[in-house]
Amino acid sequence: MTSPAVLSDVRRELADLHQALIESGLVVWTAGNVSARVDDEHFLIKPSGLAYEELTPESMVLCDMDGEPVDADALKPSSDVFAHAYVYRHRADVGGVVHTHSTYATAWAARNEAIPCVLTAMADEFGGEIPVGPFALIGGDDIGRGVVETLDGHRSPAVLMRNHGVFTIGGSARSAVKAAVMCEDVARTVHISRQLGAPLPIAQPDIDSLYDRYQNVYGQ
Amino acid sequence: MTSPAVLSDVRRELADLHQALIESGLVVWTAGNVSARVDDEHFLIKPSGLAYEELTPESMVLCDMDGEPVDADALKPSSDVFAHAYVYRHRADVGGVVHTHSTYATAWAARNEAIPCVLTAMADEFGGEIPVGPFALIGGDDIGRGVVETLDGHRSPAVLMRNHGVFTIGGSARSAVKAAVMCEDVARTVHISRQLGAPLPIAQPDIDSLYDRYQNVYGQ
Amino acid sequence: MTSPAVLSDVRRELADLHQALIESGLVVWTAGNVSARVDDEHFLIKPSGLAYEELTPESMVLCDMDGEPVDADALKPSSDVFAHAYVYRHRADVGGVVHTHSTYATAWAARNEAIPCVLTAMADEFGGEIPVGPFALIGGDDIGRGVVETLDGHRSPAVLMRNHGVFTIGGSARSAVKAAVMCEDVARTVHISRQLGAPLPIAQPDIDSLYDRYQNVYGQ
Amino acid sequence: MTSPAVLSDVRRELADLHQALIESGLVVWTAGNVSARVDDEHFLIKPSGLAYEELTPESMVLCDMDGEPVDADALKPSSDVFAHAYVYRHRADVGGVVHTHSTYATAWAARNEAIPCVLTAMADEFGGEIPVGPFALIGGDDIGRGVVETLDGHRSPAVLMRNHGVFTIGGSARSAVKAAVMCEDVARTVHISRQLGAPLPIAQPDIDSLYDRYQNVYGQ
Numbered sequence: 067m068t069s070p071a072v073l074s075d076v077r078r079e080l081a082d083l084h085q086a087l088i089e090s091g092l093v094v095w096t097a098g099n100v101s102a103r104v105d106d107e108h109f110l111i112k113p114s115g116l117a118y119e120e121l122t123p124e125s126m127v128l129c130d131m132d133g134e135p136v137d138a139d140a141l142k143p144s145s146d147v148f149a150h151a152y153v154y155r156h157r158a159d160v161g162g163v164v165h166t167h168s169t170y171a172t173a174w175a176a177r178n179e180a181i182p183c184v185l186t187a188m189a190d191e192f193g194g195e196i197p198v199g200p201f202a203l204i205g206g207d208d209i210g211r212g213v214v215e216t217l218d219g220h221r222s223p224a225v226l227m228r229n230h231g232v233f234t235i236g237g238s239a240r241s242a243v244k245a246a247v248m249c250e251d252v253a254r255t256v257h258i259s260r261q262l263g264a265p266l267p268i269a270q271p272d273i274d275s276l277y278d279r280y281q282n283v284y285g286q
Numbered sequence: 287m288t289s290p291a292v293l294s295d296v297r298r299e300l301a302d303l304h305q306a307l308i309e310s311g312l313v314v315w316t317a318g319n320v321s322a323r324v325d326d327e328h329f330l331i332k333p334s335g336l337a338y339e340e341l342t343p344e345s346m347v348l349c350d351m352d353g354e355p356v357d358a359d360a361l362k363p364s365s366d367v368f369a370h371a372y373v374y375r376h377r378a379d380v381g382g383v384v385h386t387h388s389t390y391a392t393a394w395a396a397r398n399e400a401i402p403c404v405l406t407a408m409a410d411e412f413g414g415e416i417p418v419g420p421f422a423l424i425g426g427d428d429i430g431r432g433v434v435e436t437l438d439g440h441r442s443p444a445v446l447m448r449n450h451g452v453f454t455i456g457g458s459a460r461s462a463v464k465a466a467v468m469c470e471d472v473a474r475t476v477h478i479s480r481q482l483g484a485p486l487p488i489a490q491p492d493i494d495s496l497y498d499r500y501q502n503v504y505g506q
Numbered sequence: 507m508t509s510p511a512v513l514s515d516v517r518r519e520l521a522d523l524h525q526a527l528i529e530s531g532l533v534v535w536t537a538g539n540v541s542a543r544v545d546d547e548h549f550l551i552k553p554s555g556l557a558y559e560e561l562t563p564e565s566m567v568l569c570d571m572d573g574e575p576v577d578a579d580a581l582k583p584s585s586d587v588f589a590h591a592y593v594y595r596h597r598a599d600v601g602g603v604v605h606t607h608s609t610y611a612t613a614w615a616a617r618n619e620a621i622p623c624v625l626t627a628m629a630d631e632f633g634g635e636i637p638v639g640p641f642a643l644i645g646g647d648d649i650g651r652g653v654v655e656t657l658d659g660h661r662s663p664a665v666l667m668r669n670h671g672v673f674t675i676g677g678s679a680r681s682a683v684k685a686a687v688m689c690e691d692v693a694r695t696v697h698i699s700r701q702l703g704a705p706l707p708i709a710q711p712d713i714d715s716l717y718d719r720y721q722n723v724y725g726q
Numbered sequence: 727m728t729s730p731a732v733l734s735d736v737r738r739e740l741a742d743l744h745q746a747l748i749e750s751g752l753v754v755w756t757a758g759n760v761s762a763r764v765d766d767e768h769f770l771i772k773p774s775g776l777a778y779e780e781l782t783p784e785s786m787v788l789c790d791m792d793g794e795p796v797d798a799d800a801l802k803p804s805s806d807v808f809a810h811a812y813v814y815r816h817r818a819d820v821g822g823v824v825h826t827h828s829t830y831a832t833a834w835a836a837r838n839e840a841i842p843c844v845l846t847a848m849a850d851e852f853g854g855e856i857p858v859g860p861f862a863l864i865g866g867d868d869i870g871r872g873v874v875e876t877l878d879g880h881r882s883p884a885v886l887m888r889n890h891g892v893f894t895i896g897g898s899a900r901s902a903v904k905a906a907v908m909c910e911d912v913a914r915t916v917h918i919s920r921q922l923g924a925p926l927p928i929a930q931p932d933i934d935s936l937y938d939r940y941q942n943v944y945g946q
Contacts, residue, residue, distance in 0.1 A: 265837050
């Protein structure tokens with residue numbers, strides 16, 4: 067199992083990422099949550115219903131892969147915990163999961179409509195459209211299964227869940243937060259573009275070229 | 287009557303909640319107000335026409351259930367005081383009331399149009415549509431009566447008042463502020479969704495299930 | 507002439523009001539300006555082309571009623587100085603003038619369209635529609651004349667200048683800033699309301715009643 | 727070559743301008759970049775993929791006019807470095823270049839649509855429409871050539887690149903940032919104006935008069 071020092075680092079990073087979520091305007095009040103895989107058997111997630119300013123590294127809840135808290139005296143985990151657990155169980159490559167009801171992405175989700183890839187920034191980060199998954203009720207495996215099955219066969223690390231909001235995944239919790247920020251950004255820009263006409267499509271070979279470069283050349 | 291220590295705590299919380307209102311972008315300049323029930327005979331409310339940065343715990347005005355200030359040297363209470371008083375007299379379960387002209391909610395109100403329940407977050411918090419109440423002039427019981435009568439028969443703690451703005455209620459002032467924040471959030475998302483088409487409805491049994499879970503399972 | 511102590515107070519207030527303008531999101535970069543009448547012969551106004559973070563009480567430019575700086579070594583006044591001067595010369599009741607290109611108000615102005623009075627908050631502050639004035643070039647009396655002539659016969663302290671932006675007036679500079687904030691707020695709400703249909707009108711007697719109460723009863 | 731003291735000043739100013747970019751809401755996460763010409767042979771530019779809060783004066787990358795870093799141990803420059811280099815090589819008057827995906831400007835770009843000059847503030851800063859350039863892939867000279875060729879024959883210091891975002895130029899990096907801020911501001915206002923009808927055009931002689939005055943009279 068992960069050492070206390072490493073666990074403590076992940077707790078601190080996860081608390082910081084929740085602040086990034088609220089500073090980016092992706093969440094209000096207590097909505098939204100981030101989780102981070104700790105090891106093969108555990109992940110950390112936001113506690114349920116706490117205000118963002120109350121979130122501390124210590125308040126993050128260590129859960130097993132069934133979404134059950136490991137410590138008897140821990141806070142209750144986010145009510146989305148089972149969706150996060152499902153994703154970790156079925157995607158060994160995922161190190162972090164984010165869920166928000168960010169405005170523009172959720173507006174597309176409410177119409178059950180995927181976001182078309184009409185921006186180079188979308189080709190970079192999502193490699194194509196941002197798909198939309200099924201309507202699913204909270205509390206069991208339905209949301210997690212919808213997320214995993216919809217992302218299967220897409221390059222996108224983001225999925226819109228119908229009438230609900232967005233889930234994003236990443237190799238790390240930070241990458242998943244980045245995907246959530248970029249998802250809302252392109253959801254907003256494409257929405258606004260379409261308000262006054264039809265945004266032009268980007269040719270598939272150009273999308274492929276942009277995605278390949280961004281994934282392999284961008285950054286340090 | 288409530289002890290000075292408790293009254294002092296409510297004053298401080300009420301001043302803090304007004305800051306939450308302005309930080310959430312729900313109010314501008316001196317518009318909007320929050321009140322908190324103190325006991326069966328009294329509530330505290332924002333003074334009239336003060337800037338948010340001037341609001342202190344001591345500036346909050348203690349009123350009786352007719353909306354009259356208890357202390358002769360108190361500031362004049364919000365001009366919405368009679369609407370708040372009406373709600374407290376007719377709803378013993380209400381511990382806090384919020385009024386705003388928040389942008390998107392007021393835009394629905396200006397069209398006399400209820401916000402349909404097309405988001406799971408709306409089913410969670412409002413249990414259905416957010417209804418719209420009558421046009422009413424300020425200064426008497428008309429607004430308060432419109433609020434109480436419209437909320438009667440709805441699960442929603444928020445009501446849009448025609449051509450005017452939003453009133454929300456809660457078991458506490460903090461719950462009423464939460465409802466005001468969530469009301470604007472869903473008013474905005476549903477508005478934006480509908481700009482480019484028709485958001486899909488959520489089936490009534492799913493709304494019921496979401497509402498039940500959120501009211502009874504969510505949080506600590 | 508005004509005492510140095512009073513002048514110093516007005517300088518400080520004017521610098522603060524410019525910060526309120528940028529914090530309210532009504533201006534970007536160096537756009538927009540506020541002026542304050544000092545006495546029958548003078549007013550203070552923002553210097554031309556300075557960034558908001560560079561504005562100090564001392565940088566505000568004292569001008570005579572022709573818009574000419576009084577001090578030889580003062581900064582150059584805002585290029586809108588002649589419009590402000592015209593207003594002060596023709597409206598003895600005006601103690602402050604504000605000019606912005608705030609987004610939603612300017613969007614109405616670009617269509618040459620008045621904002622209809624469909625919100626109680628608009629009836630309160632503006633007492634009816636916010637009118638639109640003529641297209642006018644900067645640098646002479648044309649803008650000032652357009653402002654004064656258009657406001658004549660309206661209760662509104664705000665006027666949209668065609669293809670340009672907003673001018674607001676008030677008994678004090680602070681009142682004019684309030685009118686600028688409220689103007690953008692109602693311009694945005696009415697715009698958003700109309701995006702999905704037709705906001706309902708408010709009957710004239712109700713507008714009159716709301717305006718009368720707000721002007722005479724609201725505040726301390 | 728430029729002295730170390732001057733280079734150090736440019737590094738500090740460039741770091742500050744990146745903060746202005748994020749504070750103005752023009753960029754999210756690591757998107758967007760500013761560069762500043764240092765001398766005839768060199769310019770400084772943002773490193774690739776760093777978060778805005780990690781940007782320091784020292785992290786800015788000194789490049790030659792082919793976009794190659796001068797120092798072997800420097801960070802990797804922005805992946806847009808070749809576009810910036812192309813602009814500096816072909817426009818001796820340019821001292822700064824900015825690139826963003828700011829929301830409203832990019833929405834126009836996704837439709838391949840120039841922004842018409844319907845605001846006096848647009849006539850002031852851009853002297854006419856903001857043109858739109860070709861679709862171009864990142865990594866070579868295509869984007870830079872598209873920027874230079876499109877701006878040729880326009881007064882505008884801003885160009886929308888199709889499906890991509892905005893490039894702005896200026897005599898200094900600060901002027902280019904100003905153009906980026908103003909570009910998003912007018913892109914938003916014209917978009918919103920057109921949502922409810924047709925903004926009125928401004929006559930060409932009036933555009934010419936406004937542009938001439940703003941370029942020659944405005945400021946200190």
